[in-house]
Amino acid sequence: MESTRARVPIAxxxxxxxxHDRPGTLQRMTAENITENIIxxxxxxxxxxxxQVIFDISFAIPKHQITVIMGVSxxxxxxxxxxxxxxxxxxxxxxxxxxxxxxxxSETMLMQYRRKIGVLFQSGALFNSLSLSGNIAIxxxxxxxxxxxxxxxxxxxxxxxVGLAEFCDYMPSQISGGMxxxxxxxxxxxxxxxxxxxxxxxxxxxxxTAAGLDRLILKLREVYExxxxxxxxxxxxxxxxxxxxxxxxxGRVMAAGRPKEILASKDxxxxxxxxxxxxxxxxxxxxxxxRLLGEARRSI
Amino acid sequence: MVNxxxxxxxxxxxxxISAGRLGVFFFCTIRGIIRPPGKFWPTVKQIQFIGTKSxxxxxxxxxxxxxxxxxxxxxxxxxxxxxxWLGSAVGLSLIxxxxxxxxxxxxxxxxxxxMAAEIGIMRIEEQIDALECMAIDPYSYLITPRFIASVIxxxxxxxxxxxxxxxxxxxxxxxxxxxNEGSFWDGLISSIDWSDLYMGLVKSVCFSLLIVWVCTYKxxxxxxxxxxxGPEQVGRAxxxxxxxxxxxxxxxxxxxxxxxx
Numbered sequence: 174m175e176s177t178r179a180r181v182p183i184a185x186x187x188x189x190x191x192x193h194d195r196p197g198t199l200q201r202m203t204a205e206n207i208t209e210n211i212i213x214x215x216x217x218x219x220x221x222x223x224x225q226v227i228f229d230i231s232f233a234i235p236k237h238q239i240t241v242i243m244g245v246s247x248x249x250x251x252x253x254x255x256x257x258x259x260x261x262x263x264x265x266x267x268x269x270x271x272x273x274x275x276x277x278x279s280e281t282m283l284m285q286y287r288r289k290i291g292v293l294f295q296s297g298a299l300f301n302s303l304s305l306s307g308n309i310a311i312x313x314x315x316x317x318x319x320x321x322x323x324x325x326x327x328x329x330x331x332x333x334x335v336g337l338a339e340f341c342d343y344m345p346s347q348i349s350g351g352m353x354x355x356x357x358x359x360x361x362x363x364x365x366x367x368x369x370x371x372x373x374x375x376x377x378x379x380x381x382t383a384a385g386l387d388r389l390i391l392k393l394r395e396v397y398e399x400x401x402x403x404x405x406x407x408x409x410x411x412x413x414x415x416x417x418x419x420x421x422x423x424g425r426v427m428a429a430g431r432p433k434e435i436l437a438s439k440d441x442x443x444x445x446x447x448x449x450x451x452x453x454x455x456x457x458x459x460x461x462x463x464r465l466l467g468e469a470r471r472s473i
Numbered sequence: 474m475v476n477x478x479x480x481x482x483x484x485x486x487x488x489x490i491s492a493g494r495l496g497v498f499f500f501c502t503i504r505g506i507i508r509p510p511g512k513f514w515p516t517v518k519q520i521q522f523i524g525t526k527s528x529x530x531x532x533x534x535x536x537x538x539x540x541x542x543x544x545x546x547x548x549x550x551x552x553x554x555x556x557x558w559l560g561s562a563v564g565l566s567l568i569x570x571x572x573x574x575x576x577x578x579x580x581x582x583x584x585x586x587x588m589a590a591e592i593g594i595m596r597i598e599e600q601i602d603a604l605e606c607m608a609i610d611p612y613s614y615l616i617t618p619r620f621i622a623s624v625i626x627x628x629x630x631x632x633x634x635x636x637x638x639x640x641x642x643x644x645x646x647x648x649x650x651x652x653n654e655g656s657f658w659d660g661l662i663s664s665i666d667w668s669d670l671y672m673g674l675v676k677s678v679c680f681s682l683l684i685v686w687v688c689t690y691k692x693x694x695x696x697x698x699x700x701x702x703g704p705e706q707v708g709r710a711x712x713x714x715x716x717x718x719x720x721x722x723x724x725x726x727x728x729x730x731x732x733x734x
Contacts, residue, residue, distance in 0.1 A: 221700050258606050287608040298603035300595075312607045315510040315614075360607075 209236045211368060211400050212257065217266035219252050219424075226252050227424045229266070234368075234417075239394050239401045241411045244421035245446065251372065253421070254404045258292050258370050259283050288316065291361030295373040297353035299345040299360070305332060306341040309360045316364065331359040335389060351382035358389065368400045369393065375407040383407070387414050408447065412436075420446065487698070498612070498690050502620055505613030512618050519622030523584045527630055531579050535567075535634040538575060539641030542566055546642075547650050559652050560661035563642035564635075568665060568673045570726065572635040577680035577722045580627060581715055585688035588619060589714035592692030593707035601693070616689045620682070627681035628674055635673065672733045679729060680722050687718040 210233040219227035227249045234240045234257075242250045255261040256268055256275075263276040270286060278286060299308045309328040313319055319327070332338045335355040337348075345353055354374060361369060371390065375383035387410050393399045394416075405411050411418060411432075418435045420428045420443050427446075428438045438444065445452075506512070546562040592615060595601050604611045639661065646652040691714035696706030 260602055260605060284608045287606055290606070292603065292606040294599040294603055296598055298599040300600055311609065315607070315609050357603075360603075364607075 210234060211236045211271060212402075213267075213269045214253070214256075215267045215269070217253070217256065217268065218264060219249070219256065219261065220264050221252075225424070227256075230421070230424075230426045231266075232419050232426055232429045234400065234402055236400050237394070237398045238416035239390065239403060239414050240417040240419065241403045241405060241415035242419045242421060243405060243408075243411050243446075244427075245406060248421040249424040250404045250406075250421050252424075254370065254372055254402075257402060258290060259286060288364060289367045291364065291366035291369045293354065293357045293361045293369070293371045293374065295376060297345070297350075297357030299353055299356055301345050304342050304344055305337060305348070305356050305359075308345070308356065309363055311360070312364050327363065328359075331363050332356070334362065335359045336385075351378045351386070354378070354386060355389070358386070362393070365397075366399070368402065371401065371403045373405055373407075374403060375405060375410045383410060390414050408449070422446070491698075494694070495686075495690055498616075498693065499686055501610075501612040502616045502686075502689075505610060505617035506621070508610055508613040508617075510609070510614060512613075512621060515614075515618035516621045516625075519618050520626055522587075523580065523619070523622050524626030524630060527580055527583050527626070528633065530583055531576055531630050531634050532637050534575050534579055535572070535637040536641040538571055539563060539567060539638030539643075540645045542571075542638070543642035543645035543650070547646055547652065556646075556650075556652050557656035558660050558664075559642070559646045560639075560657035560659070561664035563646070564639055564661040564665050565669065567635045567638040567642075568669050570730070572638060573631050573673050573676035573680060574722060574726050576627060576631045576634045576677065577684060578719055580623075580630065580681075581684050581688070581718045581722065584623075585684045585718055586711050586715050588685070589688040589692040589695075589711045590707055592616075592689055593695035593710045596693060596695045596697070597702035597704070597707060611693075616685075616693070619689055620685050623681040623685040624678060627684075628677040631673060631677040668733075672729070675733065676726060676729050679725055683721045683725055684718045687721060688714040690714075691717070 212234040213231075214233070215231050217227055217230050218225060230249075230253070242253060244250045252261065256263060259275060259278070268275040273282075275283075275286070299305070300311070303311070306325060306328045309331055310324045313324045313327060317324075329338055329341055332341050335358050337352060337355055337359065340348060340352065340356075345356070348356070358371070358374075361371075369390075374386045374390065378386065390401055390403065391414055394401055403411070403414065415432050418428075418430065418432055419426055420435060420438075422442050427440050428435055428443045435443065436447065438447075542563045543559060546559050547556055550556045550558055550562065592601075595615070601611050601615070604614055643657060647654045647657050691710040692707075695710035696702040699706060
């Protein structure tokens with residue numbers, strides 16, 4: 174059986190110049206925390222139309238580790254995710270993959286990069302008109318010349334990995350949300366990617382299914398030595414799986430480092446996020462009553 | 474004073490961007506013909522959807538159009554004692570104009586709207602993003618088979634529409650209103666030449682391209698301009714797809730007729 178991984182050239186590992194511990198700054202690595210970074214983000218800015226949503230962020234994603242990008246809704250983590258998987262082009266700043274600038278990739282190079290990555294979208298993004306095995310087989314059908322039966326066996330192996338082998342002939346509409354995510358994960362793994370990107374793996378799932386997905390992600394890191402990038406706002410899940418955590422807020426990196434370092438962070442916004450505290454109410458009581466009662470109140 | 478000018482400028486800019494994107498979309502779709510993945514089975518599936526499933530609705534439309542044409546034509550022609558020309562009137566109207574236009578409008582309503590909705594849902598459910606992330610060209614995978622299928626199906630559906638319309642006209646004109654059968658068919662055959670059939674064929678091919686282009690484009694970019702992806706965007710994209718492609722068909726009909734006549 175032809176190995177799909179063997180088809181994709183892997184760049185030689187190289188030392189990083191970025192530290193994870195000081196977001197937004199470039200630092201020489203110290204002896205004890207030298208890791209090879211597969212992806213590095215330097216001074217990234219991002220815009221939707223003319224609105225800036227990401228402000229000069231820098232951090233790195235080390236090889237063979239799980240990096241969790243965490244933050245409240247609207248913090249910009251999904252935008253960073255879309256930059257990392259090449260769905261959004263960098264307007265200012267740089268994302269380097271194995272030392273090469275992702276922003277300068279031609280269409281062909283981008284296609285080659287995407288063959289090296291696997292992506293699990295929040296909803297699973299399965300095709301409704303295809304069975305689970307059909308969905309998982311798509312990349313193999315398009316990118317390889319393997320026989321139909323070989324492709325089916327490989328799809329079944331991946332479905333087995335996520336515990337869905339017996340559902341291979343089911344349509345996406347016949348399975349639950351958690352199963353869709355697991356099937357999406359199987360599809361993301363079918364080409365044996367170097368880097369796996371996972372968007373909100375636990376959102377909308379019951380605790381048991383979410384824990385199952387977390388365990389699966391850990392297994393992928395341990396058994397296959399995969400580099401995994403997870404975007405989530407689930408604290409429990411993040412601290413369970415992460416080797417590195419990047420906390421984002423309002424399009425900026427508030428903290429980045431190992432889970433212990435994040436827990437020890439003195440940044441008030443990070444502390445608030447970790448303590449799950451709500452923002453203070455933004456209603457100004459006086460202004461509200463003024464608007465409600467108008468002149469009558471002022472004359473009292 | 475500045476705001477209306479700014480709004481007009483922003484609107485113009487959006488239209489220019491949209492036109493450019495429409496051109497790129499067409500180019501990528503045509504380029505998809507020679508790009509992987511293979512198109513045979515997806516195209517067969519689309520032929521079944523666009524073509525086979527449209528037969529009934531086009532059949533009904535064509536038959537009743539032919540019947541109405543015969544009815545109206547008969548009452549007009551009898552005033553001049555020329556009811557023998559009924560076959561010619563029905564045939565020419567259908568083959569040159571009504572056949573291609575009605576088939577195109579029916580395909581727009583039945584298949585075009587479904588295409589826009591299906592691709593729009595794929596957009597909001599991140600399935601198109603997933604295709605890109607699997608290094609699969611979404612144009613080649615999703616749009617090109619629909620283009621090919623549509624170009625194959627619409628001329629055939631138009632021919633079917635013409636034939637059934639003429640048959641409807643024959644039933645009303647000859648069997649119901651008593652027009653001479655020989656003069657009906659003779660008038661029909663003598664007045665229609667290859668240029669009429671050619672015009673109908675050219676129109677149906679052009680309309681098929683217009684319909685798929687507009688409908689798949691609208692679905693493909695559902696919600697992209699707004700930056701929000703939800704059912705509302707799919708609904709809007711579907712409505713716009715049907716309205717714009719219907720108007721494009723009618724305008725295209727005039728343009729092609731004026732060129733070919």
